[in-house]
Amino acid sequence: MNKARSNPLNTAAMHVALITYTLIALFPVFVILINSFKSRKAIFRDPLALPNSESFSLIGYQTVLKQGDFFLYFQNSFLVTVGSLFFILLFGAMAAFALSEYRFKGNTLMGLYLALGIMIPIRIGTVAILDMMVATGLVNTLWALILVYTAQGLPLAVFILSEFMRGVSDDLKNAGRIDGLSEYAIFFKLALPLVRPAMATVAVFNMIPIWNDLWFPLILAPAEETKTLTLGSQVFIGQFVTNWNAVLSALSMAIIPVLVLYVIFSRQLIRGITSGAVK
Amino acid sequence: MTALTLTNVNKSFGPVHVLKDINIEINDGEFVVFVGPSGCGKSTLLRVIAGLEDASSGDVHIGEDLVNTTPPSKRGIAMVFQSYALYPHLNVRKNMSLALKQEKKSKDVIEERVSEASRMLDLSDYLDRYPSELSGGQRQRVAIGRAIVRHPKLFLFDEPLSNLDAALRMNTRIEIANLHSALSASMIYVTHDQTEAMTLADKIVVLRDGRVEQVGSPMELYNNPTNQFVAGFLGSPAMNFLRGELLGEQGDHTIGIRPEDLIVVPNGHLAVQVRHVEELGGETNVVAEVSGTPVTIRLFGQSEIRPGDTLHIDVPQERRYRFSTTGERL
Numbered sequence: 001m002n003k004a005r006s007n008p009l010n011t012a013a014m015h016v017a018l019i020t021y022t023l024i025a026l027f028p029v030f031v032i033l034i035n036s037f038k039s040r041k042a043i044f045r046d047p048l049a050l051p052n053s054e055s056f057s058l059i060g061y062q063t064v065l066k067q068g069d070f071f072l073y074f075q076n077s078f079l080v081t082v083g084s085l086f087f088i089l090l091f092g093a094m095a096a097f098a099l100s101e102y103r104f105k106g107n108t109l110m111g112l113y114l115a116l117g118i119m120i121p122i123r124i125g126t127v128a129i130l131d132m133m134v135a136t137g138l139v140n141t142l143w144a145l146i147l148v149y150t151a152q153g154l155p156l157a158v159f160i161l162s163e164f165m166r167g168v169s170d171d172l173k174n175a176g177r178i179d180g181l182s183e184y185a186i187f188f189k190l191a192l193p194l195v196r197p198a199m200a201t202v203a204v205f206n207m208i209p210i211w212n213d214l215w216f217p218l219i220l221a222p223a224e225e226t227k228t229l230t231l232g233s234q235v236f237i238g239q240f241v242t243n244w245n246a247v248l249s250a251l252s253m254a255i256i257p258v259l260v261l262y263v264i265f266s267r268q269l270i271r272g273i274t275s276g277a278v279k
Numbered sequence: 280m281t282a283l284t285l286t287n288v289n290k291s292f293g294p295v296h297v298l299k300d301i302n303i304e305i306n307d308g309e310f311v312v313f314v315g316p317s318g319c320g321k322s323t324l325l326r327v328i329a330g331l332e333d334a335s336s337g338d339v340h341i342g343e344d345l346v347n348t349t350p351p352s353k354r355g356i357a358m359v360f361q362s363y364a365l366y367p368h369l370n371v372r373k374n375m376s377l378a379l380k381q382e383k384k385s386k387d388v389i390e391e392r393v394s395e396a397s398r399m400l401d402l403s404d405y406l407d408r409y410p411s412e413l414s415g416g417q418r419q420r421v422a423i424g425r426a427i428v429r430h431p432k433l434f435l436f437d438e439p440l441s442n443l444d445a446a447l448r449m450n451t452r453i454e455i456a457n458l459h460s461a462l463s464a465s466m467i468y469v470t471h472d473q474t475e476a477m478t479l480a481d482k483i484v485v486l487r488d489g490r491v492e493q494v495g496s497p498m499e500l501y502n503n504p505t506n507q508f509v510a511g512f513l514g515s516p517a518m519n520f521l522r523g524e525l526l527g528e529q530g531d532h533t534i535g536i537r538p539e540d541l542i543v544v545p546n547g548h549l550a551v552q553v554r555h556v557e558e559l560g561g562e563t564n565v566v567a568e569v570s571g572t573p574v575t576i577r578l579f580g581q582s583e584i585r586p587g588d589t590l591h592i593d594v595p596q597e598r599r600y601r602f603s604t605t606g607e608r609l
Binding site for chain 1: 326329330331350351352353356357358360361362363364365366367368377378381382425437
């Protein structure tokens, strides 16, 4: 149909560009993965070689599983990420609903104020945050991390979701009001399902920085029992000696849960788009 | 018995005064149509009646009850929206029964009312379908069904036919008229389409810029408009307005004449140039011009008139409506 699209040269160029980009993006992950299955000597002798019968070794994984409480770190990271995402999505969507649905004095100002956080990095306030956490006794708890990440994620969530909330049909909400649904029922039963694709986008955006963060776990929750995966992996990185086997194995294993979460959210994304099309 | 009384209702959005001192009384069982150009405040008025907007001042009575602060679900009303507003995640049966469930009606009552409504609207075969699996007309019938099951004191329709195609629109219009006679309930219907207003209404309320221009039965409004706006708004093609001196009358008033009241005769005393001819088969609309003023003439049957012709027309005295420079009827 479309001439520009069916032109084989164009198609080829497009694919070459995309494939090149994919290779560049995946290469570091690939290097981490192959080297995590090699012995220390093999890693340094030829970092880009695939593991073979001679160089194959699970020593990295064994170290990780033996040393340090890897599963606890894993669990901590998971709790923090899922907990933060839950609160970001819940409060972000609620604020977005209120901003887009209710007319009140200072509505626009409030929206701008909430969006201001997008431009101000939360790390600037680290000292103050640490002070507050010490004062409230939350240091070295997972709640400290969940609260900080929720604060960090909310501005963008409110900003994106309020755009989508504005798109939810007024008639639908009014029909709910006439049928006797409470405002909460309208929010949870009518508005939320319709902005699900946007929620998935926000979730994906927030998930990866939270999962990978080293800064706040290091400052707010460095205790052994609250260490996250990223922080936990740091024990293998020394000032003089780094246990590369262990670091690479830990990183390889850290990829899996985010991958699973991403797949879950991206399926929501696609389903949301198609269900919107037939409506 | 009155179904609805509006007393001095005003509504402002910030500095914008949308509804200005609205006083309307609607009797039990009446079919009332609010009609007016876009932006005249008719939808806002309906939303004030429904309780979706609060009036800035004034009283709304539904039946005998003052409902100024009553939430929409407790007002005894049901509303049908232009965009259908069906719940996308519920099937037809659940869409219709949701409000009854919220009112904590028993299962038997819900079942009975849903089957009654679906029988009236020919929806019995579609009860387990989802809104996305229905056509536009079916969706609108579900929306109407959702209103019927509640047995409301007052039905509110907000431009329910605007999203339907022409043929379906006519069918649904007739269905709504039948529904009104079957249920003998009071209905308020908002539209900008004057055909819908004329064909459905017991009583038409013409609104302009947030003010009620005139209230009356369709023929009252057609035959006896109180001002130039109402005269021009109702009727299709619209009434012609000519300066008085064109027809040899003294004073600077405007003369209105309906297109079907103009008579083409060889010795008519107004000569007009034909610019355009619309042949509809059963009737012909001739768009002509006299010294810069357009004149539409409606002829029955087919005609030989062609663009460029000069016609002589008569404007019968008894068919003339006279309006002052401010638009008031003289």
